[in-house]
Amino acid sequence: MKFLDLAKVYIRSGHGGGGCVSFRREKFIEFGGPDGGDGGNGGSVYAEAVDGLNTLIDFRYQQHFFAQNGQHGMGSQCTGKTGQDMILKVPVGTEIIDEDEETVIADLTTVGQRVLLGKGGNGGWGNLRFKSSTNRSPSKANPGQDGVERTLWLRLKLIADSGLVGLPNAGKSTFLAAVSNARPKIADYPFTTLVPNLGVVGVDGKEFVMADIPGLIEGASEGRGLGDQFLGHVERCSVLLHLVDGTSETPVEDWQTIVTELEAYSDKLFAKPRITVMNKIDAIDPEELAERHAALEAAVGEKVLKMSGVSKEGVQDVLRLIWNGIDADRTVVEEEAPWHP
Structure with missing residues (x-):
């Protein structure tokens, strides 16, 4: 180990x-x-x-x-x-x-x-x-x-500015490998990622650290799968990136599963800013994609971005949105710092 x-x-x-x-x-x-x-x-x-x-x-x-x-x-x-x-x-x-x-x-x-x-x-x-x-x-x-x-x-608990969450095979490791020099294991079977991975991501001349943790499944808070033991590594993050597999038949249920597990783990983690992204849009028919995307946006109640970690379509927009969340969190922390002469 x-x-x-x-x-x-x-x-x-x-x-x-x-x-x-x-x-x-x-x-x-x-x-x-x-x-x-x-x-x-x-x-x-x-x-x-x-x-x-x-x-x-x-x-x-x-x-x-x-x-x-x-x-x-x-x-x-x-x-x-x-x-x-x-x-x-x-x-x-x-x-x-x-x-x-x-x-x-x-x-x-x-x-x-x-x-x-x-x-x-x-x-x-x-x-x-x-x-x-x-x-x-x-x-x-x-x-x-x-x-x-x-x-x-x-x-x-790893020090990272942003963290990736999602079901197994949602494309988290592929996304991390596409935007950084990290080389996590990528394969077409669940639980390819068994340990957290870190990568330094650059966007518009700025850099931040992103953490990829093993995927969660329904009942992870009760110890199913790899459990929620690795969620502590994204507790320090300023923003969470929630990836939803666009090729799944039930994207809304997949999204709800992760949200439920985050809430069961910690109210503090559940309250962190989350960016929801539908991934693998290059592997799905445009009409079906539009239908699933609309259903997911209705369930989330806010804008859901579309992205492909393989073709890198929409990746830069996602990275910019992540950086905005990190920058806003850093600004708040600096304002709350105690005064020193």
Whole structure:
């Protein structure tokens, strides 16, 4: 499996080193007094978003990540060495989720973003710390604090500006291959696409990222087919492109199936702007095409574009409409950004 978008990891930050009980023993020094040093702090566990990764496959083969323990304190007022931190390098777009699989701890959406997952334990005090005017030779020291141990889930949601949705064999992979340098698998049988694909699309001198996910079928929200497990990869998109197979005998029912599954998955995803396009218009009779197109427009309640991913008829109009939706969403985000001096 080359693509992995969900992984379970076990982390533990380092334990703090214990303090030292020691007394100064030197020739000609009659009352040396306590000189036990403090223990070192344990290492912490971080997650950091890095460039160049697009899958969580590394966490399939290693699930346990432990930071280094702090060194114990030593005599002559020597403090123990601090433990080395453990850094989990994850792709941009990774969500860190608690063990309950619901609580989102962090969402790493930019390169270099880092979040603390487990703080290392503090080192214990040596007996030098307990010296006072009434206790000149203390013989006690504190043990170091334990580190944090927890189970976490990593869930990857690809960063894309637009996403393709539709039934299997609606022409999503063909469209992505026609407008970008992506080379997804294309064949004449359902579920050709088994993992999400990304492609950089250019139109009128502008570029945006498009995501193609495996097709949905009726009952995907209940686990049928490949289920709705890949819909998370289009949650971050500004606009969705809904492709409907024009050669289908029931285009309206096909459209309604996808809309129902989107609504069952998430209200947020259902509310995203959607562009509905009838695809494969080069493989259907013009009169029959006009009839099916009119029926689909009546069901959708708005304009439905016509396109062919193979002959590239109407592709540029679709891309321009997608870019307009992306540009409008980016403008809104910039306006809502907090003010900084």
